[in-house]
Amino acid sequence: MGKSEIIIRLAGEGGEGVISAGDMFTAGAARLGYQVFTFRTYPSQIKGGPAWYQIRVSDKSVLSMGDGVDVLIAFNEEGYRDHIGELNKDGVLIYDPDTVTPDGKGHTSYPVPFNEISRKKLDFFRGKNLVVLGTMSALFGLDPGSLEGMVRSRLARRAELLTKNLESLDHGYNYARKNIEKSDPYYLAATEKISRVVMGGNEAVAAGALAAGCRFYGGYPITPATEIFLTLAAELPKVGGVCFQAEDEMAAIGSVIGASIGGSKAMTATSGPGLSLMTEFLGYATIAEVPCVIADVQRGGPATGLPTKNEQSDFFHAVYGGHGDAPRIVVAPGSVEDCIYQTINAFNLAERYQMPVLLLSDQSLSHRTETFLPPDLSHVRLEERLTANGAAGAEFARYKLTENGISPVTIPGRPGTYSSPGLEHDEKGAPTTASKWHIAMTDKRFRKLDLAAKEGAASPRYGVRNAEIGIIGWGGTEGAIREAVDRAVAKGYKVAALHPKMVHPLTKGEIEKFVSPLKKVIVPEINYQGQFAHYLRGTLGIDVVRLNKYDGLPFCPGDIFQKIEEVI
Amino acid sequence: MVETAALTLRDYRTDVKPIWCPGCGDFGVLSSTHKALVQLQLRPENVVIASGIGCSSRLPYFVKTYGIHGLHGRSLPLATGMKLARPDLTVLAYGGDGDMFSIGTGHTPHAARRNVDITAVCMDNQIYGLTKAQTSPTSVRGYKSKSTPYGSPDEPLNPVLLALASGASFVARAYSARAKELTDLLIKGIQHKGFAFIHVKSPCVEFINTYDMLDRLVEEMPVDHDPSDLQAAMNLAVTEEKVHVGVFYESERPVYEEVAHSWFKPTDFDADAFFRRF
Ligand SMILES: Cc1ncc(C[n+]2csc(CCOP(=O)(O)OP(=O)(O)O)c2C)c(N)n1
Ligand code: SF4
Ligand SMILES: [Mg+2]
Numbered sequence: 001m002g003k004s005e006i007i008i009r010l011a012g013e014g015g016e017g018v019i020s021a022g023d024m025f026t027a028g029a030a031r032l033g034y035q036v037f038t039f040r041t042y043p044s045q046i047k048g049g050p051a052w053y054q055i056r057v058s059d060k061s062v063l064s065m066g067d068g069v070d071v072l073i074a075f076n077e078e079g080y081r082d083h084i085g086e087l088n089k090d091g092v093l094i095y096d097p098d099t100v101t102p103d104g105k106g107h108t109s110y111p112v113p114f115n116e117i118s119r120k121k122l123d124f125f126r127g128k129n130l131v132v133l134g135t136m137s138a139l140f141g142l143d144p145g146s147l148e149g150m151v152r153s154r155l156a157r158r159a160e161l162l163t164k165n166l167e168s169l170d171h172g173y174n175y176a177r178k179n180i181e182k183s184d185p186y187y188l189a190a191t192e193k194i195s196r197v198v199m200g201g202n203e204a205v206a207a208g209a210l211a212a213g214c215r216f217y218g219g220y221p222i223t224p225a226t227e228i229f230l231t232l233a234a235e236l237p238k239v240g241g242v243c244f245q246a247e248d249e250m251a252a253i254g255s256v257i258g259a260s261i262g263g264s265k266a267m268t269a270t271s272g273p274g275l276s277l278m279t280e281f282l283g284y285a286t287i288a289e290v291p292c293v294i295a296d297v298q299r300g301g302p303a304t305g306l307p308t309k310n311e312q313s314d315f316f317h318a319v320y321g322g323h324g325d326a327p328r329i330v331v332a333p334g335s336v337e338d339c340i341y342q343t344i345n346a347f348n349l350a351e352r353y354q355m356p357v358l359l360l361s362d363q364s365l366s367h368r369t370e371t372f373l374p375p376d377l378s379h380v381r382l383e384e385r386l387t388a389n390g391a392a393g394a395e396f397a398r399y400k401l402t403e404n405g406i407s408p409v410t411i412p413g414r415p416g417t418y419s420s421p422g423l424e425h426d427e428k429g430a431p432t433t434a435s436k437w438h439i440a441m442t443d444k445r446f447r448k449l450d451l452a453a454k455e456g457a458a459s460p461r462y463g464v465r466n467a468e469i470g471i472i473g474w475g476g477t478e479g480a481i482r483e484a485v486d487r488a489v490a491k492g493y494k495v496a497a498l499h500p501k502m503v504h505p506l507t508k509g510e511i512e513k514f515v516s517p518l519k520k521v522i523v524p525e526i527n528y529q530g531q532f533a534h535y536l537r538g539t540l541g542i543d544v545v546r547l548n549k550y551d552g553l554p555f556c557p558g559d560i561f562q563k564i565e566e567v568i
Numbered sequence: 569m570v571e572t573a574a575l576t577l578r579d580y581r582t583d584v585k586p587i588w589c590p591g592c593g594d595f596g597v598l599s600s601t602h603k604a605l606v607q608l609q610l611r612p613e614n615v616v617i618a619s620g621i622g623c624s625s626r627l628p629y630f631v632k633t634y635g636i637h638g639l640h641g642r643s644l645p646l647a648t649g650m651k652l653a654r655p656d657l658t659v660l661a662y663g664g665d666g667d668m669f670s671i672g673t674g675h676t677p678h679a680a681r682r683n684v685d686i687t688a689v690c691m692d693n694q695i696y697g698l699t700k701a702q703t704s705p706t707s708v709r710g711y712k713s714k715s716t717p718y719g720s721p722d723e724p725l726n727p728v729l730l731a732l733a734s735g736a737s738f739v740a741r742a743y744s745a746r747a748k749e750l751t752d753l754l755i756k757g758i759q760h761k762g763f764a765f766i767h768v769k770s771p772c773v774e775f776i777n778t779y780d781m782l783d784r785l786v787e788e789m790p791v792d793h794d795p796s797d798l799q800a801a802m803n804l805a806v807t808e809e810k811v812h813v814g815v816f817y818e819s820e821r822p823v824y825e826e827v828a829h830s831w832f833k834p835t836d837f838d839a840d841a842f843f844r845r846f
Contacts, residue, residue: 254645
């Protein structure tokens with residue numbers, strides 16, 4: 001009996017096939033019905049520099065990248081040295097003896113001459129990733145026939161490459177079969193072939209936007225958010241929308257606000273540096289009450305920081321960034337699939353409360369792959385902003401002081417003109433500096449935020465009912481937290497976790513209820529400052545135990561589990 | 569809905585009182601805007617005027633159409649988004665020299681080269697009016713203001729030349745004191761299919777009264793000027809002895825939003841089909 005859950009890490013240099021071999025293994029495994037969770041990291045350059053790709057594959061559900069590494073495939077010496085320390089007890093090293101000289105201590109290892117096979121035997125160095133894939137399939141039980149089918153469909157239109165690629169796959173497979181005497185426990189048992197979606201967080205955000213009715217995107221490329229832009233560039237024109245490549249982030253969000261005033265559901269996506277440039281317009285969307293969605297796929301900061309690494313350090317900026325008393329809503333998806341739902345949620349909130357909504361994703365969430373059953377979006381409720389028809393020839397009182405703060409808006413093309421103001425204004429939108437109007441309008445804008453907090457959906461809760469230790473997390477750490485809670489509960493610890501999706505404003509009552517019976521509350525987040533912990537303390541007066549890391553990588557369940565044991 | 573009564577000036581005036589100093593050139597731009605809208609008989613709800621921040625950028629509040637009083641320098645992105653989402657509307661963008669040629673300069677050449685069908689009007693008074701008389705990117709070298717008390721060391725920027733070099737498909741200049749001409753140019757700009765740039769000399773009586781100078785220097789286009797000749801337009805734009813008013817350049821090019829809406833016959837989003845591809 002093999003171990004039917006494997007964490008495989010491919011490590012080497014960017015541009016060497018690390019990423020493509022990982023991608024193909026992932027696609028192949030998913031095709032066969034396995035569930036997959038990947039993580040990738042690569043340098044912020046096109047060629048060279050250390051890259052690695054981790055695949056956790058299982059016949060059961062996987063929610064995080066897992067702990068440690070079961071199988072390390074080292075493409076070069078650096079890949080070996082940097083990662084061998086993370087190999088688990090029964091772990092296996094696979095390496096190319098051409099480029100790696102292992103010190104041979106304490107673990108199973110299989111040399112495979114990937115370079116020699118691809119370069120000398122096949123005279124096709126580009127096929128090295130397929131040689132690796134063939135070897136992996138032989139060693140860990142992925143049906144080679146199915147992998148072949150996948151390669152065929154990928155290269156359907158490149159016949160000249162197909163033969164060589166299939167040959168490479170074959171050679172890798174046969175080499176392992178003939179030359180390696182398998183002495184490790186990892187082998188995927190056959191599983192039921194269920195068709196699952198294999199997707200990354202950025203594509204999922206784009207899917208959510210399309211489903212929510214977004215018909216305008218204005219953007220400027222930035223890692224790790226670009227795929228949202230690229231997916232919508234391909235898809236929006238098909239559904240009557242426009243995807244606009246702006247000259248910078250100010251133009252991107254400006255165009256989004258223009259389109260939204262025109263009646264479109266509109267969004268932009270960026271990362272930290274771009275969010276900084278958009279910040280003045282965020283305030284504009286608040287004062288002019290323009291619905292819009294801004295996805296911030298967080299990366300390491302400040303400035304250019306760590307463009308390709310993971311961090312959750314834009315929470316403060318999302319909630320408080322910019323000048324003035326400027327309410328906005330912030331939502332944070334917890335998994336790839338959740339990116340779909342939280343993006344739809346973001347659009348609904350923007351429409352309902354007529355204010356900017358930030359969607360806080362992160363590098364790990366955006367560039368990981370998860371497998372999930374095809375979502376059924378037919379029952380998802382979509383919201384539209386409250387509109388009105390003005391009287392022909394009359395100006396419309398766009399900013400009526402209503403009880404809940406939400407005022408009906410007219411859409412250009414229909415009677416009831418008004419000017420959308422960046423200045424403080426009266427009910428008609430006309431500029432005024434009178435104290436009474438600034439007070440009335442500030443109150444109105446914050447009434448909407450209060451309402452959003454009151455109407456907020458319940459947050460998912462995991463773990464035992466009578467918990468003594470609680471975890472409050474946010475964003476892409478959800479899976480690792482859940483697995484840590486499962487592990488703790490299995491060990492008999494009384495632990496539960498709450499994972500709010502609308503992270504600002506918070507649904508206060510629910511969180512207080514969760515916290516009140518607890519002895520300790522742990523707040524894990526990937527930043528130095530403990531931004532969410534600060535926020536919880538500041539807004540709800542909750543004292544928490546912080547768990548922070550800022551190494552550019554996501555949490556493993558073990559990191560969180562260890563903290564649970566520490567505070568118990 | 570059948571509208572029989574013709575629209576008059578009253579249909580475009582709002583109750584908001586302009587904040588401008590008496591004699592400010594911007595009154596001329598406002599009044600010509602009202603007249604152009606009457607002459608074109610554009611329904612107020614089908615027009616959107618976006619602007620930036622500055623004395624000049626207050627204009628949308630005084631015109632009874634839809635308006636967006638935006639951020640300093642950002643009228644063009646707002647107008648672009650509006651027009652791309654709503655090609656059925658007439659979209660204009662107004663701003664000052666600081667707005668379009670200092671803080672917002674990054675947007676101006678891109679709007680021009682993209683050729684989105686919007687009409688951009690730069691109300692150039694060669695100064696920052698609203699912040700009370702600082703040197704602007706169109707102030708002349710040696711100009712003394714509180715921000716350059718010893719004389720500006722900068723060479724001024726040439727808005728018409730920049731618009732031409734950026735690929736604007738319609739470039740004109742007007743003078744706020746010559747109402748008829750300004751109205752006609754606004755009409756032409758709005759009727760032009762594509763990005764129209766109109767540089768309006770609009771004096772600031774409060775801080776730098778250039779009326780006398782402009783009265784002396786403003787001159788109509790030479791009768792033999794061919795507006796399809798880009799080189800000739802550029803030569804005229806760099807002329808320093810005269811301030812030419814009229815159409816410098818006009819050409820026809822594919823319009824961005826028409827291209828962007830032409831690739832597909834739109835259908836509804838099919839989520840199931842989308843997910844099947846992953
Ligand atoms: C981001 C930002 N920076 C600075 C200002 C201050 N400001 C307001 S208007 C203006 C200059 C206006 O000059 P111009 O665009 O030429 O318009 P005018 O008032 O001359 O019509 C400045 C610097 C601002 N509102 N926003
Ligand atoms: S300061 Fe100058 S530009 Fe501003 S309103 Fe007065 S005259 Fe006009
Ligand atoms: Mg000015």
